[in-house]
Amino acid sequence: MTNDQLISVCGAGGFIGGALVADLRAQGYTKIRAIDQKPLDQWYQCFEDVENKVLDLQLKEACHEATKDAHTVYNLAADMGGMGFIENNKALCMLSVLINTHLCMAAKEAGVSRFFYASSACVYNGDKQKSYAVAPLKEQDAYPALPEDGYGWEKLFSERMCRHFREDFGLQTRIARYHNVYGPFGTWDGGREKAPAAVCRKVALAKLTGKHEIDIWGTGEQTRSFMYITDCVEGTQMLTASNYVEPINLGSAEMVSINQLVDIVEEIAGVKLNRTYQLDAPKGVNGRSSDNTLIQQIFGWEPSTRLREGMEKTYAWIYDEMVRGKKSL
Ligand code: NAD
Numbered sequence: 001m002t003n004d005q006l007i008s009v010c011g012a013g014g015f016i017g018g019a020l021v022a023d024l025r026a027q028g029y030t031k032i033r034a035i036d037q038k039p040l041d042q043w044y045q046c047f048e049d050v051e052n053k054v055l056d057l058q059l060k061e062a063c064h065e066a067t068k069d070a071h072t073v074y075n076l077a078a079d080m081g082g083m084g085f086i087e088n089n090k091a092l093c094m095l096s097v098l099i100n101t102h103l104c105m106a107a108k109e110a111g112v113s114r115f116f117y118a119s120s121a122c123v124y125n126g127d128k129q130k131s132y133a134v135a136p137l138k139e140q141d142a143y144p145a146l147p148e149d150g151y152g153w154e155k156l157f158s159e160r161m162c163r164h165f166r167e168d169f170g171l172q173t174r175i176a177r178y179h180n181v182y183g184p185f186g187t188w189d190g191g192r193e194k195a196p197a198a199v200c201r202k203v204a205l206a207k208l209t210g211k212h213e214i215d216i217w218g219t220g221e222q223t224r225s226f227m228y229i230t231d232c233v234e235g236t237q238m239l240t241a242s243n244y245v246e247p248i249n250l251g252s253a254e255m256v257s258i259n260q261l262v263d264i265v266e267e268i269a270g271v272k273l274n275r276t277y278q279l280d281a282p283k284g285v286n287g288r289s290s291d292n293t294l295i296q297q298i299f300g301w302e303p304s305t306r307l308r309e310g311m312e313k314t315y316a317w318i319y320d321e322m323v324r325g326k327k328s329l
Pocket residue numbers: 010011012013014015016017035036037038055056057058075076077078079080081099118119120121177178179180181182186187194
């Protein structure tokens with residue numbers, strides 16, 4: 001595509017959508033439409049030289065407005081959050097099905113050339129994620145289906161919606177299964193934050209108040225991998241521009257336990273905290289990491305930002321936000 005073809009970013013007021021818009025601008029794309037349901041002053045990143053629209057994309061008419069004349073549509077809009085949110089809001093998570101369904105219908109009618117859908121590692125079969133020392137998840141581990149209840153089922157269904165729109169109607173859909181994305185300009189408090197941001201906030205609070213304590217959800221032994229935002233944005237665009245049509249992992253293969261994640265942030269902040277474990281708090285599966293064999297085979301690339309490096313930038317941003325007295329959304 002050329003730099004003057006229209007790109008619509010849905011969910012642009014959110015973490016990944018905002019980062020994608022910023023990156024597209026930096027690359028010199030001149031026609032960007034940014035859409036989110038939140039008022040503009042609540043977007044993490046908002047740019048005056050972009051066509052910003054406040055729309056509820058659960059509504060079909062709004063999706064027509066979002067996709068009109070677009071060459072590429074990125075669907076990054078969803079009602080979502082970390083485990084604390086998705087375990088307690090299954091119906092709200094499933095209602096995001098309206099966003100992707102209406103966007104697919106509108107994109108087909110608008111003759112969109114490329115349609116990207118942000119799926120998740122939450123589509124993977126729970127039985128494959130019972131051990132802390134889990135084998136990294138391969139793309140075929142999504143079936144037989146036993147995804148995360150609510151949020152994961154919606155993602156798996158919407159993946160298939162994209163597949164069938166491609167097979168039956170020729171809409172060129174591309175699907176990435178994101179594994180835990182983190183970085184600056186995202187949610188860090190309020191109940192929707194994910195583990196890396198929550199740990200940064202808790203450590204920063206301990207540092208600022210001098211109360212050297214931290215509560216950790218679960219045993220702290222649960223394992224995950226975390227992908228830095230710049231890798232996510234790069235991989236998303238690479239996949240969207242490619243001819244690869246099957247769902248593919250987009251995640252880091254650097255697996256750590258939550259305790260190790262806390263170690264890293266403590267080291268960055270220069271503090272040591274007393275840890276309390278909340279065993280009844282939402283904690284998700286015991287182990288999850290990304291097998292990157294396929295993305296390496298297809299693209300000769302995988303997310304490579306080391307966790308320590310990405311967490312330094314994330315911690316610094318959250319710390320500054322807290323010092324400035326800012327609240328996340
Ligand atoms: P986010 O919550 O920061 O951004 C999502 C945005 O969608 C929000 O700004 C929200 O206001 C908007 N939105 C929700 N409902 C809408 C509606 N009806 N109409 C218009 N806008 C609406 O989340 P994110 O981290 O940027 O995630 C982007 C996408 O990536 C989502 O689909 C999410 O499920 C997926 N994903 C994210 C992660 C992660 O770790 N962040 C992991 C796996 C998958």
